[in-house]
Amino acid sequence: MIDNTASHSSSRPTPRRATARAGAALSGFARVPGDKSISHRALMLGALAVGTTRAEGLLEGEDVLATAAALRRMGVGITRDESGIWQIEGVGVGGLHAPDDVLDMGNSGTAARLICGLLAGHNFTAILTGDDSLRARPMGRVIAPLTEMGAQMASRDGGRMPLSITGTNDLLPIEYVLPVPSAQVKSAVLLAGLHAPGKTSVIEAMATRDHTERMLAHMGAELEITETDEGRRITITGQPELNPAEIQIPADPSSAAFPAVAAAIVPGSNVYLPAVGMNPARIGLFDTLVEMGADISRENPRDVGGEPVADLRIRARSLKGVIVPASRAPSMIDEYPVLAAAAACASGTSVFEGVGELRVKESDRLAAVEAGLAACGVAVWTEEDRMVIQGCGGPPPGSGEIAANLDHRIAMSFLVLGLAAKNPVTIDDVRTVETSFPGFIETMCGLGADITAAETADPSKGAA
Ligand code: S3P
Numbered sequence: 001m002i003d004n005t006a007s008h009s010s011s012r013p014t015p016r017r018a019t020a021r022a023g024a025a026l027s028g029f030a031r032v033p034g035d036k037s038i039s040h041r042a043l044m045l046g047a048l049a050v051g052t053t054r055a056e057g058l059l060e061g062e063d064v065l066a067t068a069a070a071l072r073r074m075g076v077g078i079t080r081d082e083s084g085i086w087q088i089e090g091v092g093v094g095g096l097h098a099p100d101d102v103l104d105m106g107n108s109g110t111a112a113r114l115i116c117g118l119l120a121g122h123n124f125t126a127i128l129t130g131d132d133s134l135r136a137r138p139m140g141r142v143i144a145p146l147t148e149m150g151a152q153m154a155s156r157d158g159g160r161m162p163l164s165i166t167g168t169n170d171l172l173p174i175e176y177v178l179p180v181p182s183a184q185v186k187s188a189v190l191l192a193g194l195h196a197p198g199k200t201s202v203i204e205a206m207a208t209r210d211h212t213e214r215m216l217a218h219m220g221a222e223l224e225i226t227e228t229d230e231g232r233r234i235t236i237t238g239q240p241e242l243n244p245a246e247i248q249i250p251a252d253p254s255s256a257a258f259p260a261v262a263a264a265i266v267p268g269s270n271v272y273l274p275a276v277g278m279n280p281a282r283i284g285l286f287d288t289l290v291e292m293g294a295d296i297s298r299e300n301p302r303d304v305g306g307e308p309v310a311d312l313r314i315r316a317r318s319l320k321g322v323i324v325p326a327s328r329a330p331s332m333i334d335e336y337p338v339l340a341a342a343a344a345c346a347s348g349t350s351v352f353e354g355v356g357e358l359r360v361k362e363s364d365r366l367a368a369v370e371a372g373l374a375a376c377g378v379a380v381w382t383e384e385d386r387m388v389i390q391g392c393g394g395p396p397p398g399s400g401e402i403a404a405n406l407d408h409r410i411a412m413s414f415l416v417l418g419l420a421a422k423n424p425v426t427i428d429d430v431r432t433v434e435t436s437f438p439g440f441i442e443t444m445c446g447l448g449a450d451i452t453a454a455e456t457a458d459p460s461k462g463a464a
Contacts, residue, residue, distance in 0.1 A: 015429035018411070018441060018453035020418025022395065025268030025316065026447040030259050032251035034059040035277050036436050037183070038211050038307065040110050042247045043067050044118060045215050046088030047076040047096070048194065051244035053088040058249055063108035063435045070115055073099040074126075090244055094169065094195055098124035102162070105130045107362060107406065107435045110184055112161065113142045117188030120151035121195020122167040129162040133362050133406040133432075139163055142188045145176045149192050149200075171196035173238060176203070177230065180357065181330045183208035183281075186234070194221065196238040205231040208330045209281040214306045219243050248305040250277035254334045255437045256312065257285050258412045259447060261338045263314040264294045265345040265420040270315045271447055278308040284324075284332030285339060286312070292319040292346055319346035321391050326354020333357060337413035340369045340389060344378040345420050347393035356385030362432070363407035372414050375400030376425060398423035408432040412440055419449050 039059040044067065046053030058064065058080075068078045075097035077089035096118065103126055105112040112128055116139070119126050129135065140159030147153055149171045155163035173196040176189050186202050190212055193200025213234055217223050222237035256276045263271035278298065290296055295317045298310040319342055324332075332339070336352055343350035358365035366382050373380040377397030379390035398421025404411040411430045418425030430453060433440045441451050 014455040014457055016431050016453055016455050017426065017428060018415060018430045018451060019424050019426045020415040021424040021450040022266070022419060022421060023450035024448045025270070026259070026263050026266050026449060027270050028447050029272045029274070030443050030447055032256045032259070032273055032276065032443070033061065033437055034249040035252040036061065036063060036254070037110060037209060038215070038249050038277070039064040040067050040114060041187070041211050041215050042249060043071055043078065043088055044114055044191070045219055045242065046090055046244065047071045048093045048118070049090035049219060049242040049244040050092050051090055053090060053244040053247065055086040055088065055247045055249060056084070058086045059252065059436070061434060061436050061438050062106055063111060066104065066106035066108055067111040067115070070099070070103040070105065070111065073101065073103060090242070093239060093242060094121055096122050099126050102127045102129055105134060107131050107133055107408070107432055109134060109137055109362070112139070113184040113188050114191060116142045116146055116165055117191030119165045120146040120149060120167045120192040121169070121171050123169045125164055125166040127162055127164045131406060135161045138360055141180060141182060141185050145174065145185070145189045146192055148172075148176070149174050149196060151192070173198040173200040175201040178202060178204045181206040181208050183212070187212040190216070190234065190236050193236045193238055194240070199235050199237055201233055201235040203228065203230050203233045206327065206330050207232055207281055209279065211279070211307070215245070215247070218306045219245050246305070250304055250307055250309045251275050252436070253277045253279075253282045253285070257335045257338050258416050258437070258440070259444065260286070260296070260312060260314045261289070261342050262416045262419050262444065262449065264289055264296070264316060264319065265342055267316050271313070273312040273314070275304070275309050276312050278310045281331050284328045285335035288322055288324055288328070288332065288339060289342060292322045292342065293317055294319060321346050321348030321350040323351045324353060329354050329357065334361070334409060337365055337369050337409050338416055340373060340387070341413050341417035341420070343389040343391055344373055344376070344396045344417060345394065346391035348391050350389045350391060352387040354385055355387055361407070363405035363410060365407065365410065368403070368405055368407060368410045372400060372402045372410065375402060376417060376421060395420055395422045397421065398425050400425050402427045404429050404432065406432050408435045408437065412437065415444070415451055
């Protein structure tokens, strides 16, 4: 048995610098790691079931290991066997124990916000913290509804972590209209609602990823979903006995996005990505790439444990600019940085509308994409919550030195851009790539990409 405990990138002292260069076409087959959103939920909902949940294909990235470590600290038995299957010994709804130390959620907003939902229904105090990136992110969006339900929460100014939460066994069921389209906030309220007597409802004007709802239904929770004038209304009946489940986790479409875009923009490429999650609330990037002229085929569509899955084949083709409407943002919220790499190579102008939420991700992604593209010689600007990119109609100049700002997706997006640029692109530190895509550089090199990485205390040396 391997007993994985959380560690996160900031605990490794030496930055890891990486450089991507244009080279051969990408070809072959790559197995992308398990879906991060579903992996967090498998651990958390498995922890609340009565009996043993088994999860196959769990993402063994630092974000998910932080969730596992937090749950273990609250009395949940979580182990992984030699064949890679994870077993979660559920303690039942309301059955967690008070943690005897601060819960360190690493780099993960999903872990932090969803755990708050669980903790709201437990009559003890817990303190949550995270790395420099997570401690800068807004938690007010979960503090507001969970406080309304009866949890007591205190945070640093601006609703930032560290925060403390004292839950209660007497949570009030509420009806909550999401002020921002956020699956994390929706899920935090639904997880708290699981602990409250009666019915808790969340209403979302724009549909966000629904993995929590699908998994709760799969585990026997009473869930009602209706379309109303205000949007989608999800109602959960609290205090159920959840059944343990066998959960098969598909490859993460948000991680598949990196080899997919690389294959689309590196001339001559032909790449196959098996068993990628095709949940309609997650695939805005692939629809957008097809609108840009990309050659993407979805083969063998099937259902795996309540989630749609397909094998993707991506062949390079010249792309044209695209206008991405705000209404599509929730279905591709994590994919804009890598879409920016595709837009930089396309002919014509691309406009990403309604992307203000990107300012509060692992970094301010609008600022990071703007700075990174500008450093690579691509014309780009932001106007309030929209981004405009002037495509180069082929390889962008490159040569940029990119600051990843503890943001895994910024690091991976600019490595992808470097594979199609005239000159190499260097990322100052790729350690946080381990949060969501362990082995990313090896996977890309396995497809023929030219990416080198080296640990270096002196950022002017290594990986050149
Ligand atoms: C996630 C929801 C999204 C996404 C994040 C994962 C989830 O965040 O950006 O990477 O698993 O629920 P928001 O809910 O803040 O949009």
